[in-house]
Amino acid sequence: MKKVYQYIVMGLMAISFAACEEELNSKSIFVDPVQDPEAYTKQFDDWLKRNFTDTYNVEYLYKLDDSATDPNYNIVPVRLGMADTVAHLSLYLWYDAYNTVVGPHFLSTYGPKMIQLIGSSMINAAQGTEKLGYAEGGIKITLMKINAMDVNDVEQLNHYIFQTMHHEFSHILHQKKTYPKEFETITPADYDPSGWQYRYDDNIADLWKREHPAWEMGFVTCYGSSEAHEDFVETIANYIVQSDENWQYMMDHAGTKGAAAIQRKLEMCRTWLREQYEYDLDEMHREVQKRQGDLDWDKIMHLYE
Amino acid sequence: MNKHMNMKTKILFLLAASVLLMGCDRDEESLFDKSATERLNEALSNASTTLAGAENGWEMLYYPNTTSCGYNMLLKFDAHGSVVVAACNELTTHDRYVEDKNSTWTVKADYGPMLSFDTYNNILHAWADPQTDGDGYLGDYEFLVLKTTQDMMRLKGKKHKAYTIMYRLDNQVKWKEYFQQVNALRDIVFTGNDGMPMNIITPEKTYEYVYQSGILQDPDSVEKDPFPFIIRPGMIQFYDTGINGAVHFVLNNDRTALVCTDEGHADVRIESALSPVEYYDNRLNLRARWTYIDEGSDSDTRLQVANLRDKASANGAVIDKIAFEKTASLNSRGVKTYAHALYVSFLVEGKVFEGCIHLNYSADGEHITYSYKSADASLEKLLLRMAATKAEGAKMFTDIFCDTYSASSYSGSSLNMIHMSLQSANVTNKSIHVVANTASL
Missing domain, CATH: 3.30.920 (Metal Transport, Frataxin; Chain A)
Structure with a gap:
């Protein structure tokens, strides 16, 4: 009898689960984004779709969704005009440079899937630091402090955008294929994740020359002296965007030991990029320098249909 | 024992059956006619339509955060995603009326509908810009929509949690006005x-x-x-x-x-x-000077002061400011003593000098009274240009400024007495307009 009851209980349970099976609601929780043909940003959005989404499979996010950022920081969105300018500059100074040097498929394969723009930086007042960009999981690159940028100043463009883009993109590259462990043995003692920001020479306003205390320790920038993987991508990014003159200035002011360490790191980056990605770092440097030297706004703003 | 087991099993069976059958009751009435999804979508669309439907826009009573004072902004939401924001305040527009038309808005789903200003607007995002300290004014630009009616929306800043209210503007309201x-x-x-x-x-x-x-x-x-x-x-x-x-x-x-x-x-x-006399006294005690202003003073008084200025400039000195003040100084024993004075600043050959004429002062419930006490050596350079002796020169000032006055608010509101009218109790055509110069506080 006991068994019978048990079977009945099991049977009831089976029935009850079957009865509770509910048909899924076919209505999505999201409203279909109906394209408004008169939308204020339609022209720009269509242009972005053609030049970024269709060409490189990348979403260019300029309208800020604060929930997609770190809630611990106060940030603001980007100005529409700056979003437009930076989009054009990115195609000219970044995408086209990679297209020329490593071929048109490189960025659609390895490139970020999202580029997010933010108007301000993320300021950590307690530490005296500000974040100008970050990369997440090889998928998304966030560029910051766009509103404050003087687009006619190449040094600033590099400091706020392109050095950051090459930096973050190099993170993506080494997250896919690890960089050589020997890199971490060149200047192992001087990495300081919490004190690197005190290494700048605050008496110097020039964004490059104020990095000189790091040079003497064998890093191309103070931020590079924070951690080895930052050092690795800072070496690549700065080699690309800094002029020959700036690079030489650094080597001349790094002292024998510092210059030797930087040279060794550069060689390692060069070899790694060539072997892993068939990417010629020197050619990239030359291509970017050529483009930086020829910032013809009229041309750039009409270059992409 | 066996029987007992059976009983227990039976009870378990009945319990299980009742619970399971109850769980399957699909006849439960929903509190709402529509699903949560449909209701959310409706709320989003309702908020958007209401915002864009206000022909002359909205009056926003904006508090950057819960500890800040508030600021007004006027906003006009376009149905195709752009927004005009206007303001006139000291902090972000330097007291000028400024509009910014080139930014966007959207209403999206968060914990309910959320109004987001998702590209930078010079007026609105000035409150949220982290500036150099990472905080700025700690304002929000993403707001949870708590309540929507045709004429009013109640919002809450997503990050800094302050409540913000918007009222639909009447069509005849002109924004600048x-x-x-x-x-x-x-x-x-x-x-x-x-x-x-x-x-x-x-x-x-x-x-x-x-x-x-x-x-x-x-x-x-x-x-x-x-x-x-x-x-x-x-x-x-x-x-x-x-x-x-x-x-x-x-x-x-x-x-x-x-x-x-x-x-x-x-x-x-x-x-x-405070009464006007108490306020006058209160400011003096806080080291404010009550500075004479021509505009708003009685025409007879203005004429007397103009004569005084002419007399000085005919003798190579330009009178700048004339003000009542209360000074503090330490005596030889280190004890602080206070004195009332008429402060005068003047220019000779482009250089600025200042000095004072010491006055007796008294204040009662209705009136304040000033009378001449002595002239200060620091004012010698001016007084001796205007008269043969310091005392004679000082008298030219005190004849005008020393009197018994009744005090009242110049703006006409006893809530704001930063500007005051001092009306002579003795001469009808004598009143002076003075302002408390808080810069010296």
């Missing part, structure tokens, strides 16, 4: 009035507060809640639930009080804690 009306009321009651002791008077009790930058503050400590407010055309509106429910106040006809217009709170009022 809106801010002119706001500033007119501001000038009468609040401009220059930081530090003004004000009492909140309820039928039960009088609370002592001080006006400070758009907020009524506890003068002594933080024991009492501060009451931030926003000036609207013809009224002030306190933050959220206001002073225990008293939210809207207007200036009464004789401009002596802000009186509550909310039902059930009509007997709540805000008045100056």
Whole structure:
């Protein structure tokens, strides 16, 4: 009898689960984004779709969704005009440079899937630091402090955008294929994740020359002296965007030991990029320098249909 | 024993069956006609349509965060995603009327509908810009929509949690005039009035507060809640639930009080804690100078002062400021002593000099009285150009400025006495307009 009851209980349970099976609601929780043909940003959005989404499979996010950022920081969105300018500059100074040097498929394969723009930086007042960009999981690159940028100043463009883009993109590259462990043995003692920001020479306003205390320790920038993987991508990014003159200035002011360490790191980056990605770092440097030297706004703003 | 087991199993069976059958009851009535998804989508669309439907836009009463004073902005939402934001305030537009038309808005799903200004607007995002300290004014640009009606929206800042209210603007309101009306009321009651002791008077009790930058503050400590407010055309509106429910106040006809217009709170009022003479005295004690201003002084008085200036300039000195002040100095025993004086600054050959004429001063309930005491050596350089002796020169000033005066607010509102009229009790055609120069505080 006991068994019978048990079977009945099991049977009831089976029935009850079957009865509770509910048909899924076919209505999505999201409203279909109906394209408004008169939308204020339609022209720009269509242009972005053609030049970024269709060409490189990348979403260019300029309208800020604060929930997609770190809630611990106060940030603001980007100005529409700056979003437009930076989009054009990115195609000219970044995408086209990679297209020329490593071929048109490189960025659609390895490139970020999202580029997010933010108007301000993320300021950590307690530490005296500000974040100008970050990369997440090889998928998304966030560029910051766009509103404050003087687009006619190449040094600033590099400091706020392109050095950051090459930096973050190099993170993506080494997250896919690890960089050589020997890199971490060149200047192992001087990495300081919490004190690197005190290494700048605050008496110097020039964004490059104020990095000189790091040079003497064998890093191309103070931020590079924070951690080895930052050092690795800072070496690549700065080699690309800094002029020959700036690079030489650094080597001349790094002292024998510092210059030797930087040279060794550069060689390692060069070899790694060539072997892993068939990417010629020197050619990239030359291509970017050529483009930086020829910032013809009229041309750039009409270059992409 | 066996029987007992059977009984237990039977009970278990019945319990299980009842629970399971109850769980399957699909006839349960939903509280709502529609699914949560449909209701959310409807709320999003309702908020968007309402916002874009206001032909002349919205009046926003914006508090960057829960500890800040509030600011007005006017916004017009376009159905295709652009927004115009206008403001006129000291902090972000330097008291000029400014509009920014080139930014976007959207309503999206968060914990309910969320209004987001997702590209930078010079007026609105100025409150959220982290500036160099990472905080700035700690304002929001993403707002949870708490309530939507045709004429009003209640919002809450997503990050900094302050409540913000928007009212639909009447079609005939002209945006620039809106801010002119706001500033007119501001000038009468609040401009220059930081530090003004004000009492909140309820039928039960009088609370002592001080006006400070758009907020009524506890003068002594933080024991009492501060009451931030926003000036609207013809009224002030306190933050959220206001002073225990008293939210809207207007200036009464004789401009002596802000009186509550909310039902059930009509007997709540805000008045100056000081009489004009007490306020005059209070500012002197806080080291403010009461500086003479031509404009608004009696024409006879102005003529006398003009003669004084002419006399000085004919003798190579230009009189700059004339003010009543109270000075403090340490005597030889190190004890602080106070003295009243008429402060005068003047220029000789382009160089600025200053000095004073010592005065006797007394204040009672209705009047203040000044009389000549002595001339200071520091003013010699001016006085001896104007007369044969220091005392004679000083008399030229004191004949005009020393008198018994009744004091009243120049703006006409006893809530704001930063500008005062001193009316001679002896001569009808003698009144002087003075302003408390808080810069010297």
